[in-house]
Every structure is written in structure tokens, then in C-alpha cells.
Amino acid sequence: MKPWALSLLLILGLPLFGSQHVILCGGPASRKWENLRIEQDRHDSWWANFIRASTMRMDEIRKSYGSDSKITWIVYKNGYLTRGRDDEKPYSSWIVEQAIKRRAELVWINTGDQAISTINLQRDIVTFDFFGHSNRHCFMLDYGSDVMAVSQAWIHESDLEKISRRVFTKNAFCQSWGCHTGESMSAVWKSSMGFPLVGAKGKTDYAALSLGKMPTVSGEWIR
Structure with missing residues (x-):
């Protein structure tokens, strides 16, 4: 590694080798509940929206941060x-x-606490991404698996204090690709963690995945 590159990594607070990245992925609604919705209100006609977005993000990470990047999914x-x-x-x-x-x-999880525990086991996280259903106050890991339009597993903004900021680098880039995060949860994240969480003001749309692009937002991305 060239001396100038080593100095840059130290200034940015990044790990010297194999940067760490975390992707948190929620689940789709049950087919039986989706079929009860009218067509324009269906959230998860395709089961793999959050999975495909996750794998596209992995490809981006390896291009931007190197092929030896460590990704925890x-x-x-x-x-x-x-x-x-x-x-x-x-x-x-x-x-x-x-x-x-x-x-x-x-890493398979079934509760928000399990997700938080897994995050807290990491070290020097450079990027964090959430793909899943959400509202302005929480990441909904579950949305309509067992009960229609109800979440039974989540990370609420009041839970963010359980996440250790010490497992992130000081300039970590974090983004929620769920709906409405930027309307409340982003501010709570920044207050708790000390660095921004990019979130949507408005709804997100995963239709762009079919064009090889990341999800879009009806309003704007805010920090």
C-alpha cells in the first residue's frame, strides 16, 4: 500500500484491509395477504425486491471499496x-x-434484538444499508407474514440507543431504502449515533431494480 493511501485511510478512520459493510434485509408479505389487496396496493408482488436490492448493493460495495470487502448480510x-x-x-x-x-x-434473524446484536458484533463498519418495509418511526423486518399489514418484528427509533456507535467508523455511510425513514428516524439515528442515516421523505419504489438501478423515492432523500 502506498504511503499516501495509508494516510488517507487513517484520516478517514477506515480499516486498513477488508472494509466491513452491513446490509439489513426485511422480509416480504405473505402471498395470501397480498392476493387480498387490489393490484395498485400490492407491496410485494415479487418476493425478492429486498433480496435483489441487497445483492445489487453488494456489487456496488465491491466496486467502490474493493473485492476483499467484508459484507455481513x-x-x-x-x-x-x-x-x-x-x-x-x-x-x-x-x-x-x-x-x-x-x-x-x-446471518438469519427473526427479531429486531437479534439484528441489533449482530450489528454490535461487527467492527469498523464503513457502510450500513436497510432494505425492507418501514414507516417514519421504524424498520419493519416483518410486514404481513402472519397478519395482514401488521409487523411482528422491527427496529423502532427508540431501539437505536441499543446499537453501539463504536462498531462504526466515524465517517460511516448509512442509508435506509425503506419508505418514510427520513421523516423522523433519520434524525433520531443522527442524534443517537452521531452521523447521518440517509432516509426517504416519501415512499420508495423498487420497480427500478428491473432496470438495474437502486430503489427510487417519490419525494427526496434527506440526511
Whole structure:
């Protein structure tokens, strides 16, 4: 490593080798509940919105931070087991295959506390991304797996104090790709963590994935 590059890493507070990245991924709604919605109100016609967005982000990370980047992929398991039973597809196995293909450490979780504990086990996190359903006050890991339009697993903005800021680098880039995060949770994150969480003011739309692009927002991204 060239001396100037080493100095830059130290100034930015980044790890010298193999930067650490965390992706938190919520689950889709059950097919039986989605089928009860009118077409324009269906959230999860495709089971893999959050999975595909996660793998696209992994590809971005390796291009931007190097092929030796360490990626921890935290995925809400029950949502994919439930949807897999509905669709008679081995979605959880396919997710494992994607993790292996992209050399990501896959960690299955079923509660918000499990997700937080996994985050707190990491060191020197450079980027954090959340893909999933959300409202202005929480990341909804579950949304409609067992009960229509109800979340039974989440990380609320009041839970953010449980996340250790010490496991992040001082200039960590963090973003929620869920709806409405920027309307409240981003501010609570910054107050608790000391650095911004980019969040949506408005709804996010995952249709852009089909064009090879990351999710878009109806309003704007704010910090």
C-alpha cells in the first residue's frame, strides 16, 4: 500500500484491509395477504425486491471499496420461509446461494434484538444499508407474514440507543431504502449515533431494480 493511501485511510478512520459493510434485509408479505389487496396496493408482488436490492448493493460495495470487502448480510428469515411455503419455492435456499456467490456472511434473524446484536458484533463498519418495509418511526423486518399489514418484528427509533456507535467508523455511510425513514428516524439515528442515516421523505419504489438501478423515492432523500 502506498504511503499516501495509508494516510488517507487513517484520516478517514477506515480499516486498513477488508472494509466491513452491513446490509439489513426485511422480509416480504405473505402471498395470501397480498392476493387480498387490489393490484395498485400490492407491496410485494415479487418476493425478492429486498433480496435483489441487497445483492445489487453488494456489487456496488465491491466496486467502490474493493473485492476483499467484508459484507455481513442480516436477513429476516421467517418472512422468506412463509413466502416460500405460499409460493412453493425454496427461497431461503436461494438466498443462501446468493450469499455464497457474493462471498457475504449470511446471518438469519427473526427479531429486531437479534439484528441489533449482530450489528454490535461487527467492527469498523464503513457502510450500513436497510432494505425492507418501514414507516417514519421504524424498520419493519416483518410486514404481513402472519397478519395482514401488521409487523411482528422491527427496529423502532427508540431501539437505536441499543446499537453501539463504536462498531462504526466515524465517517460511516448509512442509508435506509425503506419508505418514510427520513421523516423522523433519520434524525433520531443522527442524534443517537452521531452521523447521518440517509432516509426517504416519501415512499420508495423498487420497480427500478428491473432496470438495474437502486430503489427510487417519490419525494427526496434527506440526511
